[in-house]
Amino acid sequence: xxxxxxxxxxxxxxxxxxxxxxxxxxxxxxxxxxxxxxxxxxxxxxxxxxxxxxxxxxxxxxxxxxxxxxxxxxxxxxxxxxxxxxxxxxxxxxxxxxxxxxxxxxxxxxxxxxxxxxxxxxxxxxxxxxxxxxxxxxxxxxxxxxxxxxxxxxxxxxxxxxxxxxxxxxxxxxxxxxxxxxxxxxxxxxxxxxxxxxxxxxxxxxxxxxxxxxxxxxxxxxxxxxxxxxxxxxxxxxxxxxxxxxxxxxxxxxxxxxxxxxxxxxxxxxxxxxxxxxxxxxxxxxxxxxxxxxxxxxxxxxxxxxxxxxxxxxxxxxxxxxxxxxx
Amino acid sequence: xxxxxxxxxxxxxxxxxxxxxxxxxxxxxxxxxxxxxxxxxxxxxxxxxxxxxxxxxxxxxxxxxxxxxxxxxxxxxxxxxxxxxxxxxxxxxxxxxxxxxxxxxxx
Numbered sequence: 001x002x003x004x005x006x007x008x009x010x011x012x013x014x015x016x017x018x019x020x021x022x023x024x025x026x027x028x029x030x031x032x033x034x035x036x037x038x039x040x041x042x043x044x045x046x047x048x049x050x051x052x053x054x055x056x057x058x059x060x061x062x063x064x065x066x067x068x069x070x071x072x073x074x075x076x077x078x079x080x081x082x083x084x085x086x087x088x089x090x091x092x093x094x095x096x097x098x099x100x101x102x103x104x105x106x107x108x109x110x111x112x113x114x115x116x117x118x119x120x121x122x123x124x125x126x127x128x129x130x131x132x133x134x135x136x137x138x139x140x141x142x143x144x145x146x147x148x149x150x151x152x153x154x155x156x157x158x159x160x161x162x163x164x165x166x167x168x169x170x171x172x173x174x175x176x177x178x179x180x181x182x183x184x185x186x187x188x189x190x191x192x193x194x195x196x197x198x199x200x201x202x203x204x205x206x207x208x209x210x211x212x213x214x215x216x217x218x219x220x221x222x223x224x225x226x227x228x229x230x231x232x233x234x235x236x237x238x239x240x241x242x243x244x245x246x247x248x249x250x251x252x253x254x255x256x257x258x259x260x261x262x263x264x265x266x267x268x269x270x271x272x273x274x275x276x277x278x279x280x281x282x283x284x285x286x287x288x289x290x291x292x293x294x295x296x297x298x299x300x301x302x303x304x305x306x307x308x309x310x311x312x313x314x315x316x317x318x319x320x321x322x323x324x325x326x327x
Numbered sequence: 328x329x330x331x332x333x334x335x336x337x338x339x340x341x342x343x344x345x346x347x348x349x350x351x352x353x354x355x356x357x358x359x360x361x362x363x364x365x366x367x368x369x370x371x372x373x374x375x376x377x378x379x380x381x382x383x384x385x386x387x388x389x390x391x392x393x394x395x396x397x398x399x400x401x402x403x404x405x406x407x408x409x410x411x412x413x414x415x416x417x418x419x420x421x422x423x424x425x426x427x428x429x430x431x432x433x434x
Contacts, residue, residue, distance in 0.1 A: 101432050103333070132407075150334045150351055150392075151433045175405065204388070204409040208418045211336075215429045 097126040097181065099213040102152035105184060105191055117184050117191075120221035127193065129154070129180045130201060130210040133172050143169040147180055147193070156180060158195040168198055177201040179210070267293055268303050269312055272324040283316035283323035333434060334392050336422040339373035343398040344426070350401060351392040353409060353418050356385050365389075365403075370419035379403035388413040 100119060108117040108124065117124045131149030143158045160166055172178060182195035201207065268289055271277065277284050290300040304322055307313040313322045334351040335341075342350065354367030354375055365377040365385065376399055377391050386408040393403035425433040 103434070104432055148332065150336065152333055175407070177407065203412070204390070205412075205414050205417060208414065208421045211421045211425065211433075212417070214432060215424055218429065218432055 095123075095125045097128055098122070098124050099210055099217055100124070100127045100129065101211070101214050102129065102131070102147065102149050102154045104151075104214070104218075105154060105193075106152055108184075108191070120218055121225050122221050124184065126181070126183050128210075129182075129193070130177065130207055131180070133176050133178055134174055136172055136174055138169050143172075145172065147178070154191065154193055156182065156193045156195050158198065171200060172198065177204070177207065179206065264295065264299065265303050265306055268295075268300070269307060269324060272313060272322060273326055278324065280323075281316070283321035286320050286322060289322075335434060336418075336425040337395070338371040338419050338422045339369040339375055339399065340371055341422055341426050342369075342375070342395050342401070346395045346397060348395060349393070350395045351390060352401065352422075353388055353390045353413065353415070355388055355413075355415065359385050365391075370415045370422060374399065376400040377403050379406065381406040383408065387411040388415075 098119065104119050105117070105127065108119045129147055129149055131147040134146040134148055134153070136145040137143065138160075140160070142160055145156055145158075146153050147156050158165070158169060160169060177200070179199045179201055180193065180195050181197040182193040185192055185194055271289055271293060272284060286300050286304055289295070290297060293300075295303070304313065307322075308315070311325060313324050315321060316323050332349060334349045335345050337345055337350045337352050339352075342352070352369060352375065354365075354369055354377065356365060356367050357374070358366040359381070361380075363378060363380055365379070365381065367375050367377060367389065369375045377393075378396070378400060379391070379393065379402060381389075381403075383406075385406065388409040388411065390407040390409055391401055391403040392405040392407075393401045396402050
Protein backbone atom coordinates (compact mmCIF):
# COMPACT_ATOMS: atom_id res chain seq x y z
CA UNK A 1 0.00 0.00 0.00
CA UNK A 2 2.69 2.46 0.91
CA UNK A 3 4.63 2.06 -2.26
CA UNK A 4 1.64 2.86 -4.40
CA UNK A 5 1.02 6.02 -2.52
CA UNK A 6 4.66 6.97 -2.60
CA UNK A 7 5.10 6.43 -6.30
CA UNK A 8 2.03 8.40 -7.20
CA UNK A 9 3.05 11.09 -4.82
CA UNK A 10 6.44 11.58 -6.40
CA UNK A 11 4.94 11.61 -9.84
CA UNK A 12 2.51 14.27 -8.90
CA UNK A 13 4.97 16.42 -7.06
CA UNK A 14 7.30 16.41 -10.01
CA UNK A 15 4.50 17.80 -12.08
CA UNK A 16 3.92 20.63 -9.80
CA UNK A 17 4.62 23.87 -11.46
CA UNK A 18 6.39 25.81 -8.89
CA UNK A 19 9.56 27.69 -8.79
CA UNK A 20 11.39 26.60 -5.72
CA UNK A 21 12.66 29.54 -3.80
CA UNK A 22 16.39 29.66 -3.78
CA UNK A 23 18.68 30.88 -1.15
CA UNK A 24 21.85 32.73 -0.70
CA UNK A 25 24.34 32.28 2.06
CA UNK A 26 27.98 32.30 2.89
CA UNK A 27 29.97 29.33 1.84
CA UNK A 28 31.46 28.65 5.20
CA UNK A 29 28.19 28.12 6.93
CA UNK A 30 26.44 24.86 7.39
CA UNK A 31 22.93 24.37 6.21
CA UNK A 32 20.48 21.58 6.11
CA UNK A 33 17.47 21.49 3.96
CA UNK A 34 14.19 21.00 5.61
CA UNK A 35 11.25 20.12 3.53
CA UNK A 36 8.01 21.56 4.52
CA UNK A 37 4.87 20.24 3.03
CA UNK A 38 2.43 22.95 2.36
CA UNK A 39 -1.01 22.44 1.03
CA UNK A 40 -2.50 24.64 -1.54
CA UNK A 41 -5.76 23.91 -3.25
CA UNK A 42 -5.76 20.51 -1.75
CA UNK A 43 -2.47 19.51 -3.32
CA UNK A 44 0.83 19.09 -1.61
CA UNK A 45 3.63 21.23 -2.87
CA UNK A 46 6.99 20.65 -1.35
CA UNK A 47 9.12 23.62 -0.55
CA UNK A 48 12.69 23.17 0.34
CA UNK A 49 13.75 25.58 2.99
CA UNK A 50 17.34 25.99 3.92
CA UNK A 51 18.16 27.17 7.40
CA UNK A 52 21.51 28.72 7.99
CA UNK A 53 23.57 28.65 11.12
CA UNK A 54 26.60 30.84 11.18
CA UNK A 55 29.92 30.01 12.75
CA UNK A 56 29.07 31.71 15.97
CA UNK A 57 25.92 29.60 16.04
CA UNK A 58 23.78 32.61 15.55
CA UNK A 59 20.59 31.68 13.85
CA UNK A 60 19.61 32.82 10.47
CA UNK A 61 16.64 31.86 8.50
CA UNK A 62 15.32 31.12 5.18
CA UNK A 63 16.16 33.80 2.74
CA UNK A 64 14.68 33.68 -0.65
CA UNK A 65 15.68 35.54 -3.68
CA UNK A 66 13.50 36.50 -6.55
CA UNK A 67 14.41 37.98 -9.83
CA UNK A 68 11.50 39.59 -11.49
CA UNK A 69 11.29 39.03 -15.19
CA UNK A 70 11.94 42.04 -17.29
CA UNK A 71 8.83 44.06 -17.78
CA UNK A 72 6.63 41.92 -15.60
CA UNK A 73 5.81 44.02 -12.68
CA UNK A 74 4.48 41.15 -10.66
CA UNK A 75 3.35 37.60 -10.87
CA UNK A 76 5.75 34.73 -11.02
CA UNK A 77 9.33 35.13 -10.05
CA UNK A 78 12.07 33.03 -11.49
CA UNK A 79 14.56 32.00 -8.92
CA UNK A 80 18.25 31.93 -9.33
CA UNK A 81 20.53 29.55 -7.57
CA UNK A 82 23.51 30.45 -5.54
CA UNK A 83 25.95 28.22 -3.73
CA UNK A 84 24.55 26.55 -0.68
CA UNK A 85 25.87 24.69 2.27
CA UNK A 86 24.27 22.74 5.06
CA UNK A 87 23.48 23.76 8.59
CA UNK A 88 21.51 22.37 11.40
CA UNK A 89 18.08 23.79 11.73
CA UNK A 90 16.87 25.18 14.97
CA UNK A 91 13.42 25.87 16.22
CA UNK A 92 13.01 29.20 14.54
CA UNK A 93 13.46 27.94 11.03
CA UNK A 94 9.76 28.16 10.37
CA UNK A 95 9.89 31.92 10.42
CA UNK A 96 8.88 33.34 7.09
CA UNK A 97 10.47 36.32 5.51
CA UNK A 98 8.18 39.30 5.39
CA UNK A 99 8.35 42.08 2.86
CA UNK A 100 8.12 45.31 4.78
CA UNK A 101 8.50 49.01 4.39
CA UNK A 102 10.74 50.89 6.74
CA UNK A 103 7.73 52.67 8.11
CA UNK A 104 6.25 49.34 9.15
CA UNK A 105 9.44 48.46 10.96
CA UNK A 106 9.55 51.79 12.70
CA UNK A 107 6.03 51.37 13.86
CA UNK A 108 6.43 47.77 14.89
CA UNK A 109 5.90 47.30 18.53
CA UNK A 110 8.20 45.16 20.54
CA UNK A 111 6.21 42.23 21.89
CA UNK A 112 8.55 41.52 24.73
CA UNK A 113 12.13 41.96 25.71
CA UNK A 114 13.20 39.13 23.51
CA UNK A 115 13.39 41.53 20.63
CA UNK A 116 10.47 40.09 18.78
CA UNK A 117 8.67 42.57 16.70
CA UNK A 118 5.02 42.63 15.90
CA UNK A 119 3.93 43.92 12.56
CA UNK A 120 0.22 43.61 11.86
CA UNK A 121 0.02 41.27 14.78
CA UNK A 122 2.50 38.85 13.31
CA UNK A 123 5.81 38.04 14.90
CA UNK A 124 8.35 39.34 12.46
CA UNK A 125 11.94 38.33 12.54
CA UNK A 126 13.11 38.04 8.96
CA UNK A 127 12.44 40.90 6.63
CA UNK A 128 13.15 41.95 3.15
CA UNK A 129 13.50 45.50 2.03
CA UNK A 130 14.13 47.28 -1.21
CA UNK A 131 15.65 50.71 -1.02
CA UNK A 132 18.52 52.99 -1.73
CA UNK A 133 21.86 52.71 -0.04
CA UNK A 134 23.20 55.70 1.81
CA UNK A 135 26.10 56.37 4.12
CA UNK A 136 27.82 53.17 3.29
CA UNK A 137 30.90 52.50 5.34
CA UNK A 138 32.79 49.27 4.95
CA UNK A 139 35.46 47.91 7.21
CA UNK A 140 37.30 44.63 7.24
CA UNK A 141 34.89 42.69 9.34
CA UNK A 142 31.65 44.43 8.73
CA UNK A 143 29.83 47.07 6.76
CA UNK A 144 27.08 49.39 7.73
CA UNK A 145 24.78 51.49 5.66
CA UNK A 146 21.40 53.10 5.71
CA UNK A 147 18.55 51.90 3.55
CA UNK A 148 16.06 54.49 2.42
CA UNK A 149 13.01 53.04 0.73
CA UNK A 150 11.02 56.25 0.49
CA UNK A 151 9.04 55.55 3.64
CA UNK A 152 11.92 56.03 6.01
CA UNK A 153 15.49 55.15 6.72
CA UNK A 154 16.88 52.27 8.68
CA UNK A 155 20.39 51.35 9.67
CA UNK A 156 21.68 48.06 8.40
CA UNK A 157 24.66 46.02 9.36
CA UNK A 158 26.39 43.35 7.36
CA UNK A 159 28.97 41.11 8.92
CA UNK A 160 31.69 40.08 6.56
CA UNK A 161 32.82 36.51 7.02
CA UNK A 162 34.38 35.55 3.76
CA UNK A 163 35.54 36.91 0.40
CA UNK A 164 32.13 36.46 -1.14
CA UNK A 165 30.65 38.76 1.44
CA UNK A 166 33.36 41.31 0.78
CA UNK A 167 32.55 41.26 -2.91
CA UNK A 168 28.89 41.67 -2.21
CA UNK A 169 29.57 44.73 -0.13
CA UNK A 170 32.09 46.21 -2.51
CA UNK A 171 29.53 46.32 -5.24
CA UNK A 172 27.36 48.66 -3.25
CA UNK A 173 27.49 52.34 -3.82
CA UNK A 174 25.53 55.16 -2.36
CA UNK A 175 22.41 55.92 -4.29
CA UNK A 176 22.07 52.40 -5.58
CA UNK A 177 18.87 50.43 -5.23
CA UNK A 178 19.32 47.14 -3.45
CA UNK A 179 17.26 44.34 -2.08
CA UNK A 180 18.18 43.47 1.47
CA UNK A 181 17.34 40.33 3.43
CA UNK A 182 17.98 40.28 7.11
CA UNK A 183 16.56 40.11 10.52
CA UNK A 184 15.38 42.82 12.81
CA UNK A 185 17.00 43.61 16.05
CA UNK A 186 17.18 46.45 18.48
CA UNK A 187 20.55 47.87 19.17
CA UNK A 188 21.00 50.68 21.64
CA UNK A 189 17.29 51.36 21.61
CA UNK A 190 17.25 51.72 17.85
CA UNK A 191 15.90 49.22 15.39
CA UNK A 192 18.40 47.81 12.99
CA UNK A 193 18.56 45.17 10.34
CA UNK A 194 21.28 42.58 10.52
CA UNK A 195 21.68 41.76 6.89
CA UNK A 196 22.56 38.39 5.52
CA UNK A 197 22.04 39.06 1.85
CA UNK A 198 22.22 42.13 -0.35
CA UNK A 199 21.52 42.18 -4.05
CA UNK A 200 21.60 45.15 -6.34
CA UNK A 201 18.32 45.69 -8.11
CA UNK A 202 18.68 45.19 -11.83
CA UNK A 203 15.13 45.31 -12.97
CA UNK A 204 13.44 48.27 -11.41
CA UNK A 205 10.04 46.70 -11.60
CA UNK A 206 11.25 44.97 -8.48
CA UNK A 207 10.66 48.16 -6.54
CA UNK A 208 7.03 48.39 -7.46
CA UNK A 209 6.63 44.68 -6.91
CA UNK A 210 8.16 44.81 -3.48
CA UNK A 211 5.70 47.44 -2.35
CA UNK A 212 2.84 45.49 -3.78
CA UNK A 213 4.04 42.49 -1.84
CA UNK A 214 4.14 44.56 1.33
CA UNK A 215 0.60 45.69 0.74
CA UNK A 216 -0.53 42.16 -0.02
CA UNK A 217 1.10 40.73 3.08
CA UNK A 218 -0.42 43.48 5.15
CA UNK A 219 -3.83 42.73 3.67
CA UNK A 220 -3.59 39.04 4.36
CA UNK A 221 -2.44 39.54 7.90
CA UNK A 222 -5.19 41.95 8.68
CA UNK A 223 -7.85 39.84 7.12
CA UNK A 224 -6.74 36.81 9.04
CA UNK A 225 -6.76 38.77 12.23
CA UNK A 226 -10.23 40.01 11.59
CA UNK A 227 -12.06 36.84 10.97
CA UNK A 228 -9.79 33.92 11.71
CA UNK A 229 -10.09 32.51 8.23
CA UNK A 230 -8.50 34.09 5.28
CA UNK A 231 -9.35 34.31 1.67
CA UNK A 232 -7.82 31.48 -0.33
CA UNK A 233 -4.50 33.21 -0.04
CA UNK A 234 -2.87 29.89 0.63
CA UNK A 235 -3.75 28.71 -2.81
CA UNK A 236 -3.22 31.83 -4.85
CA UNK A 237 -0.18 33.19 -3.11
CA UNK A 238 2.11 30.34 -3.99
CA UNK A 239 4.43 32.60 -5.85
CA UNK A 240 4.66 35.21 -3.18
CA UNK A 241 6.07 35.16 0.27
CA UNK A 242 2.82 36.15 1.84
CA UNK A 243 1.63 32.67 1.06
CA UNK A 244 4.32 31.35 3.32
CA UNK A 245 3.02 33.51 6.08
CA UNK A 246 -0.57 32.49 5.96
CA UNK A 247 -0.11 28.77 5.61
CA UNK A 248 1.67 27.91 8.85
CA UNK A 249 -1.04 29.56 10.85
CA UNK A 250 -3.65 27.06 9.62
CA UNK A 251 -5.83 29.50 7.83
CA UNK A 252 -8.16 28.08 5.30
CA UNK A 253 -10.74 29.50 3.04
CA UNK A 254 -14.37 29.21 3.88
CA UNK A 255 -15.10 26.39 1.53
CA UNK A 256 -12.41 24.10 2.88
CA UNK A 257 -12.49 22.19 6.10
CA UNK A 258 -9.47 22.07 8.34
CA UNK A 259 -7.83 19.26 6.41
CA UNK A 260 -7.61 21.37 3.34
CA UNK A 261 -9.82 18.99 1.39
CA UNK A 262 -12.51 20.20 -0.92
CA UNK A 263 -16.05 19.23 -0.15
CA UNK A 264 -16.08 16.86 -3.09
CA UNK A 265 -12.87 15.24 -1.94
CA UNK A 266 -14.44 14.72 1.43
CA UNK A 267 -17.52 13.13 -0.13
CA UNK A 268 -15.44 10.68 -2.08
CA UNK A 269 -13.32 9.90 0.92
CA UNK A 270 -16.39 9.31 3.01
CA UNK A 271 -17.70 6.93 0.40
CA UNK A 272 -14.46 5.04 0.39
CA UNK A 273 -14.50 4.83 4.13
CA UNK A 274 -17.87 3.16 4.24
CA UNK A 275 -17.62 -0.33 5.76
CA UNK A 276 -18.66 -1.88 2.46
CA UNK A 277 -15.82 -0.17 0.64
CA UNK A 278 -13.27 -0.88 3.31
CA UNK A 279 -13.87 -4.59 3.40
CA UNK A 280 -13.51 -5.08 -0.32
CA UNK A 281 -9.87 -5.88 -0.95
CA UNK A 282 -10.06 -4.94 -4.59
CA UNK A 283 -11.11 -1.41 -3.82
CA UNK A 284 -13.81 0.57 -5.49
CA UNK A 285 -13.80 1.36 -9.17
CA UNK A 286 -13.82 5.06 -9.73
CA UNK A 287 -16.74 4.82 -12.13
CA UNK A 288 -18.78 3.43 -9.33
CA UNK A 289 -17.87 6.34 -7.13
CA UNK A 290 -18.69 8.75 -9.92
CA UNK A 291 -22.04 7.12 -10.44
CA UNK A 292 -22.99 6.93 -6.80
CA UNK A 293 -21.96 10.49 -6.06
CA UNK A 294 -23.10 11.83 -9.40
CA UNK A 295 -19.76 13.32 -10.35
CA UNK A 296 -18.33 13.79 -13.81
CA UNK A 297 -15.36 11.74 -14.97
CA UNK A 298 -12.95 14.64 -14.95
CA UNK A 299 -14.03 15.60 -11.50
CA UNK A 300 -13.55 12.14 -10.15
CA UNK A 301 -10.13 11.81 -11.76
CA UNK A 302 -9.08 15.13 -10.30
CA UNK A 303 -10.41 14.20 -6.90
CA UNK A 304 -8.71 10.82 -6.84
CA UNK A 305 -5.45 12.45 -7.77
CA UNK A 306 -5.80 14.96 -4.99
CA UNK A 307 -6.66 12.33 -2.43
CA UNK A 308 -3.77 10.18 -3.56
CA UNK A 309 -1.37 13.04 -3.21
CA UNK A 310 -2.61 13.57 0.28
CA UNK A 311 -1.98 9.93 0.95
CA UNK A 312 -5.58 9.28 1.83
CA UNK A 313 -6.32 6.73 -0.87
CA UNK A 314 -4.30 4.31 -2.92
CA UNK A 315 -4.94 2.39 -6.08
CA UNK A 316 -5.25 -1.36 -5.80
CA UNK A 317 -5.62 -3.91 -8.58
CA UNK A 318 -5.36 -1.32 -11.30
CA UNK A 319 -5.37 2.41 -11.61
CA UNK A 320 -9.14 2.62 -11.58
CA UNK A 321 -9.71 0.96 -8.26
CA UNK A 322 -9.11 2.87 -5.09
CA UNK A 323 -9.16 2.15 -1.44
CA UNK A 324 -8.94 4.44 1.52
CA UNK A 325 -5.75 4.26 3.52
CA UNK A 326 -7.66 4.47 6.79
CA UNK A 327 -8.67 1.08 8.14
CA UNK B 328 17.11 55.35 12.19
CA UNK B 329 14.64 58.05 11.44
CA UNK B 330 11.77 58.59 9.14
CA UNK B 331 12.66 62.03 7.94
CA UNK B 332 13.00 62.34 4.23
CA UNK B 333 10.15 60.05 3.35
CA UNK B 334 9.26 60.58 -0.28
CA UNK B 335 5.70 60.01 -1.34
CA UNK B 336 5.00 57.93 -4.42
CA UNK B 337 3.17 60.19 -6.86
CA UNK B 338 1.91 60.32 -10.36
CA UNK B 339 0.76 63.55 -11.89
CA UNK B 340 -2.70 63.49 -10.35
CA UNK B 341 -1.33 62.91 -6.87
CA UNK B 342 1.45 65.41 -7.27
CA UNK B 343 -0.84 68.34 -6.65
CA UNK B 344 -1.78 66.92 -3.26
CA UNK B 345 1.80 66.99 -2.12
CA UNK B 346 3.07 70.32 -3.34
CA UNK B 347 5.96 71.44 -1.20
CA UNK B 348 6.73 67.96 0.04
CA UNK B 349 9.30 65.40 -0.91
CA UNK B 350 7.99 63.15 -3.62
CA UNK B 351 9.21 60.45 -5.91
CA UNK B 352 7.93 59.73 -9.37
CA UNK B 353 8.93 57.67 -12.35
CA UNK B 354 8.80 59.41 -15.67
CA UNK B 355 9.38 58.39 -19.22
CA UNK B 356 11.78 60.95 -20.59
CA UNK B 357 10.41 62.86 -23.55
CA UNK B 358 12.93 65.65 -23.75
CA UNK B 359 16.11 66.17 -21.85
CA UNK B 360 17.98 69.21 -22.98
CA UNK B 361 20.59 69.39 -20.26
CA UNK B 362 19.54 72.94 -19.63
CA UNK B 363 18.20 72.27 -16.24
CA UNK B 364 14.84 70.85 -17.08
CA UNK B 365 13.62 67.51 -18.24
CA UNK B 366 10.21 66.97 -19.78
CA UNK B 367 8.75 63.60 -19.04
CA UNK B 368 5.55 61.64 -19.11
CA UNK B 369 4.27 60.51 -15.74
CA UNK B 370 2.96 57.04 -15.00
CA UNK B 371 -0.56 58.25 -15.64
CA UNK B 372 0.31 59.76 -19.01
CA UNK B 373 0.50 63.40 -18.09
CA UNK B 374 3.37 65.67 -18.78
CA UNK B 375 5.67 66.70 -15.98
CA UNK B 376 8.53 69.13 -15.86
CA UNK B 377 11.48 68.09 -13.80
CA UNK B 378 13.91 70.79 -12.81
CA UNK B 379 17.40 69.78 -12.05
CA UNK B 380 20.66 68.68 -13.48
CA UNK B 381 20.98 64.95 -13.89
CA UNK B 382 24.41 63.67 -12.97
CA UNK B 383 24.47 61.12 -15.76
CA UNK B 384 22.82 60.62 -19.13
CA UNK B 385 19.23 59.58 -18.62
CA UNK B 386 17.75 56.29 -19.71
CA UNK B 387 14.21 56.00 -21.02
CA UNK B 388 12.69 55.68 -17.59
CA UNK B 389 13.94 57.73 -14.72
CA UNK B 390 12.91 58.00 -11.13
CA UNK B 391 13.15 61.46 -9.70
CA UNK B 392 13.11 62.22 -6.03
CA UNK B 393 12.71 65.79 -5.01
CA UNK B 394 10.37 68.52 -3.84
CA UNK B 395 7.08 69.03 -5.61
CA UNK B 396 6.96 72.59 -6.79
CA UNK B 397 3.72 72.86 -8.59
CA UNK B 398 0.95 70.78 -10.05
CA UNK B 399 3.19 69.64 -12.80
CA UNK B 400 6.74 70.22 -11.73
CA UNK B 401 9.24 68.68 -9.41
CA UNK B 402 12.54 70.10 -8.35
CA UNK B 403 14.63 66.99 -8.44
CA UNK B 404 17.41 66.16 -6.06
CA UNK B 405 18.12 62.65 -7.20
CA UNK B 406 17.78 61.11 -10.64
CA UNK B 407 17.91 57.34 -10.86
CA UNK B 408 18.00 55.61 -14.18
CA UNK B 409 15.44 52.86 -14.34
CA UNK B 410 16.56 51.51 -17.64
CA UNK B 411 14.59 51.09 -20.81
CA UNK B 412 12.10 48.49 -19.70
CA UNK B 413 9.65 49.38 -17.02
CA UNK B 414 6.03 48.72 -16.25
CA UNK B 415 4.45 52.12 -15.80
CA UNK B 416 1.00 50.85 -15.02
CA UNK B 417 2.29 48.74 -12.15
CA UNK B 418 4.08 51.71 -10.64
CA UNK B 419 0.99 53.78 -11.14
CA UNK B 420 -0.98 51.24 -9.17
CA UNK B 421 1.56 51.41 -6.37
CA UNK B 422 1.21 55.21 -6.32
CA UNK B 423 -2.52 54.97 -5.97
CA UNK B 424 -2.45 52.31 -3.29
CA UNK B 425 0.25 54.13 -1.36
CA UNK B 426 -1.78 57.29 -1.27
CA UNK B 427 -5.20 55.94 -0.60
CA UNK B 428 -5.94 52.66 1.04
CA UNK B 429 -2.48 51.82 2.32
CA UNK B 430 -1.22 55.21 3.23
CA UNK B 431 -0.37 54.02 6.71
CA UNK B 432 2.27 51.68 5.36
CA UNK B 433 4.06 54.39 3.51
CA UNK B 434 3.69 57.70 5.22
